[in-house]
Amino acid sequence: MNPDFPILTLLLFLPLVGGVSVVLLWRSPATARVFALLTALAELALGAWLGSAAPAAGPTGYFLYQDLPWIERFGIRYTLGMDGISLVLVLLTAFITVIAMLLSWQEIKERVPLYFALLLATETGILGVFLSLDLFLFYLFWEAMLIPMFFLIGIWGNGRKLYSAVKFFLYTFIGSLLMLVAIIALYLMHGAQTGSYSFALAELVHTQIPYTTGLWLFAAFLLALGVKFPLVPLHSWLPDAYCDAPSAGTVVLAGILAKTAAYALIRFTYPLLPDAARAFTPVIYVCAVVGIVYGAWIAFAQKDMKRLVAYSSVSHMGFIALGIAAWSPVALSGAVLQMVNHGITTGALFVLVGMLSERTGDRESLNYGGLWGKVPVLAFFFLFFNMASAGLPGLNNFVGEFLVLVGTFRVAPGAALGAFLGIVLTLVYTVRLVQDILFGTPSQPMSVSDLSLRESATLASLAVIGVYLGVHPAPVLDLIKVPIALLTKA
Template identity: 70%
Template sequence: MTPDFPILSVLVFLPLAASLLLVALRPAQALARGFALAVALVELALAAFPLLGTSLSATYPSAPKGFFLFEDLPWIERFGIRYTLGMDGISQIMVLLTSFITVVAVLISWKQIKERAPVYYALLLALQCSIQGVFLSLDLFLFYLFFEAMLIPIVFLSGVWGDGRPVYSAIKFFLYTFVGSLLMLVSIITLYLMHGAQTGSYTFALPALVQTSVPYGLALWLFAGFLVAFAVKIPLFPLHSWQPDAYADAPIAGTLILASLLSKTGAYGLIRFAYPLFPEAARAFTPVLYLAAVFVISYGAWIAFAQKDMKRLVAYSSLSHMGFIALGIAAWSPLALSGALLQMVNHAVTTGALFVVVGMLDERAGSRDLPAYGGIWEKVPALSFFFLFFCMASAGLPGLNNFVGEFLVLVGAFKVAPAAALGAFLGIVLTLIYTVRLVQEVLFVRERKPLELKDLTMREAGVLAILALVAVYLGVHPSPVLELFKGPIALLVK
């Protein structure tokens, strides 16, 4: 593979090409899932490739500072729209995470999806294409295109293969995210026109738009447009009400991708676009972000404690944990931002794994209600072990991944906003309460109803074991990931 190989374009469009092929050929179920897994594994290998090499920045003299892979081609030249992709340490980890989670999504759908399998896996791969595009785009028009394109496959995945009220939940999610994104589009167009008026060059390129002089009052409105769009995806209060329904009613792979990846596109958008474009406005909104982050940490944990549906419980716990990421971004210090970025990865692994385990229990028992369980430790010890393991990781047990990310966020936030850090710390206490309740009622209390459960298959055990190993690795040796974030953070936080 040479430096001229368009690896970024391949990372984005290989899943889309495979998706179109699945739709065109409509192979049998076994062939469709095997093909989807093969493509997902190839994508994972390509995403891991940059980790094996040295920096290629010297090969791309036109690349923005800090980006070691870069592709820039004219696209719609009349309007200054270019096809521009770039990879730095932040986008590198997010692309790798997207590829890894997609492999997990295919594997957990292996036996679950029996109807219209080719279309289902085609939608999964199309969704991967749009998410990779979000994490690699450096042209705001291209970014917006991928950001909106994510809606199409996830809405169909949720609406067709979900349960409960899937259509209602999918439409609710669509309306929230679409309206929020329209506000961001208004901000992008306004910034584009202002830059053109000031320089005579109309462009959507991020490095150029960062240099635009925006009056303070207008910058507040433009930043607010970005903030609303990204806060919906994260989600943050009060734009979160779509989340419990969408997470609970989507198929397990859809929930996994919603929680592990789509929520991260909102946090990534704040870090990559909103804060660099409007730094003064971002500082003005910092108290609002602190308040929203701290509130959602405690609110999500409190509501999780009241849930009887395990999937909704994990959904609200996910909401709570995303508050720590928002807190780290709001603090905007190197330490807090490192913790927020690391926690984006940690949350994807631990919360995603919890959704997978809950889906496996639901598949076996036909219920997600806590009162239906009890005493399963003796019946399915392997499944129970992983359930306990990921609950402890999610609660922030030292030595596992969530502890490191949340610790860095709290320490970094405490240096600049002690009150916000203290409020977040109190939310951790609530997290421990609902986690202990969940573990106790599912694993250890006396069996309430007779359940005929089967333990993990080799495929299921393999998936959970890999997720557990990642959680342990990030818990005891996070420095390689943090080192990748160091350079980009130094450029962001000046």
């Protein structure tokens, strides 16, 4: 690997360049689909190659790093870095984007080139969040990824799509303004103390921040990130956006876009404001446990399958928040692993709901029933991913949730016990959903066809990763071991 070649820049902007090319060069829907998928596959291959060919991590934990002057007058630099945490999430982003494109293959029939271009642009925005080490650059990508997602929901969504798109944009944008204020305050304080104004994370972590000021800054970060996470009670945009987005948009929202908030907490907020983070730990514990229990409880009451999975996503994201709040190597490792697991399992459930909805135009669980004998391949995957979501041992969610609970129990037994109640509720609504869809009696006759080869391959790839991470999570845990040790030691 040539150290002078801007490989991280190539990784970051390849999807965007591919998306622009789709719009400008390929007017045919069929050609646009193929070119966009090839671009997404090339991005996934590049990420996988970086993971296998990258040199050993240095003392900072980063094995790839790029730093160039950009707007020097204001101390803004083009700084990118990849450590084990970034790599895992980059690979998740690239993989989920490929899944989203395969899911959209037949569903999207209007403005096809623009649709796939916006998916690729969203990928670049998300990758920018995972790779940026300059807070100005991070904020730029944080805001940029909202724009294509707004249009994906507003143009290709269903139901109250414009209402949901505007609600999603306003919630996240207004919350982000609070984070911008906090970033500027850190920038000004660092400059006043050192005489050097900079947005670089490596510089800002050394800023001396008064305790009370730090509390206000952490609150601003937490509110902004909590909206996109989403933490209860900042989640009210989620059911509308998830349910009214096109199927692939929902997969991207739940599978990877929500992870940007968890990542920003780990990468930026806790290292920049450690004292305030410790003070806010009880608040995050409460939000996490309430989210776990509340999300599972509300999911139990849903008849719309997509809305049920949306609330289950809130519940599962609570485990990630719990692991971050515990801030121990075991709990934080579980949280990062669970970020990957949630993207795979919840993404797969949204894929399945999208496939069923595409066939029947119906998402009400009571209108299905007896699918086990009618469509055996679809039924198998539906059962598999629901069991993974419920935390069945041997599948991926079990390992992440187990590590989070063990790590949290050591420092906050009450929070861990509260989260365990959420697992019990998850099992209840999951079993009922499986009973209704696969073995129940439908309320009306409904014809459902089994999976095509493309659909089977899509779900099989997700299932293989689910099994692999369930029985052999060591490769991911090894990748994130050094950066997590450095973060928790600081």
